[in-house]
Amino acid sequence: MAAENPSPSEALPPFDPDLDHFARLGLRPGYAVDRDAVEAAYLERSKVVHPDRFATAGSGTRRAALEHSSALNEAYRVVRDRVLRAEYLVKLGGTDLDSSDPEGGAPKPEQAFLIDMIERRDAIDEGGVDLDDLRDSVEDELEAALASAVAGLDAGDHASAAAALVRRRYLDRFLAEIDDAIG
Amino acid sequence: MAYSDKVIDHYENPRNVGSLDKSDEAVGTGIVGAPACGDVMKLQIKVEDDVITEAKFKTYGCGSAIASSSLVTEWVKGMKIDEAEQIKNSQIAEELSLPPVKIHCSVLAEDAIKAAIADYRDKKKG
CATH class of the missing domain: 1.10.287 (Helix Hairpins)
Structure with a gap:
């Protein structure tokens, strides 16, 4: 049972910059997603890492909360959008459509x-x-x-x-x- | 983003916009695209005795892409095809003072002139 005022540093998990957007939301990577589940996961996680909760914590914790929140926002923006989600899955597969690099960039069309x-x-x-x-x-x-x-x-x-x-x-x-x- | 004066000049007064008859034996056509942004560029040359006598382009893209192709059509007129083939995107980027995020536009123009020359050579081989 959590105390009434949990220690912020204990409540905030360490920030992992390498998590992919699906993992960030606790979802399995794949095109088929349940939109309600995505939204629920986003809201639940946002609450946990929201910077307002850590307003009185040390600067390291406050920054980690910001990193968590902005990464979570980005994950949500990408995963809930049907085009961005598809492009992101291709990126996880090794092809970055935003790059013109012949190696690993967007393939040339016919x-x-x-x-x-x-x-x-x-x-x-x-x-x-x-x-x-x-x-x-x-x-x-x-x-x-x-x-x-x-x-x-x-x-x-x-x-x-x-x-x-x-x-x-x-x-x-x-x-x-x-x-x-x-x- | 701030465009250089040369980019703006080529963008507002593009040189050599238009098309040549692509079925003409003396005309080489290069069509290239930038997948990341969806820009497409068509560059055509007319060649007589290995010298480019005419060059036209149509570019559907940003100001830097239009300026890059406009500049290349100006440069290649009067050049031998062997010389035109040596044009490097870095020369285009330098002339237009393109910022790093727009370098791919100059790459597109280099690819387009190379593709046009390759098309012309293919036609000549028959």
Whole structure:
């Protein structure tokens, strides 16, 4: 039974910077997550490490509480988002989509895909494209790319998941441009 | 982020925007992309007697990517393809004073000119 005023230093577990986002939340790494469980884990853990609880503790403990909280916030932001979660799982598998490094960075898409990305934009510039229809279609393609990435992750095929997520990034960028053009 | 004056100049007044006929035997087309951010770049050259007589680009990306490709099209006009192939991203980055986070834009432009030259050579081989 905890005392009424637990010693803050005892209550705060040591901060481990190397924990992955899933472990940080006490979850098993994987694409399928129960959103309610993620939220519950986040709230419960946030309470334990909240800096307000350690306002009168020593500076080391206060800093550890801040590190815990910000790492927990980041874990929650990533794990609850369906795209960020997929990208993060690919990163745990060794591919960092934010890097252009040929080793371990985002894989290059097929040349045909890039040509398509240029030609579809050329078509917009030349006029006569129904932007709303195009927008719907690109949104469908974004969903399909994510579904393909998730299928890859579920099958343990990180390379195909990474390739699908790269296509998704190009499409996401294209969608933003279409939105700009629609105004 | 603060862009250098040269980046802003190329971004606001890009040189050589447009397309060449990619089915033309004398035209080489390079299309490259930056997976991390989704930028795509098309760079085309027209070659006569191993000299680049025309260069056009279309870049869908940030200001640094547009400036890098614009600069490369300016540089390569009048160059022999062997010379153009030697252009290094570091020269582009230096000319435009690109910050470290934008170096990949200059890499993209180097990849694009190399891809365009490779495409032209492939065509010539038939």
